[in-house]
Amino acid sequence: GQNIDQPTEMTATEGAIVQINCTYQTSGFNGLFWYQQHAGEAPTFLSYNVLDGLEEKGRFSSFLSRSKGYSYLLLKELQMKDSASYLCAVLYNQGGKLIFGQGTELSVKP
């Protein structure tokens, strides 16, 4: 199978930094996406990694290690509106087949 593992839930404080980890099976790997999904809404794209290293986009950064089958999403200066589910999704082989992890439910508290 193509198991993608991420923590089920996390809690953090407003203004803090939180790191959400994701591990995946490396065979057939062709890129990794992070999406944010608020309850009752569509997933929205946050970041994409296909090469090793860190991609930074404002308060959000994403890291990838292809050899380790590992990625993380780093959220800085947390805001209450960041409370949402964060989905790690891996593109396997070609054809657009995106496999999602179970999602990490992040709660940001004052």
Next chain:
Amino acid sequence: DTEVTQTPKHLVMGMTNKKSLKCEQHMGHRAMYWYKQKAKKPPELMFVYSYEKLSINESVPSRFSPECPNSSLLNLHLHALQPEDSALYLCASSLGTAAGNEQFFGPGTRLTVL
């Protein structure tokens, strides 16, 4: 226009009904997708269309029938559904199916089968 639209937003149907979900994008994307999402679960891929041709069917039951009339439209025809088919149905599109093409999601249709 940088969004994917879906209609209807909500749909309630009986097990003997026939209904259709519609999805539209005007971003010039040539790949379109249907996903099913149950509560507290991630989206699960159902179908992929690339250049208006079905390229992936994830062993979806035949009571779900996709159709891509043109490059901007994607339909999902529903017939004889079961209560366990109740879910949020998400449509997505991307420039293509190659690596690096982010998928843009529509707001979804929340389907309830009675």
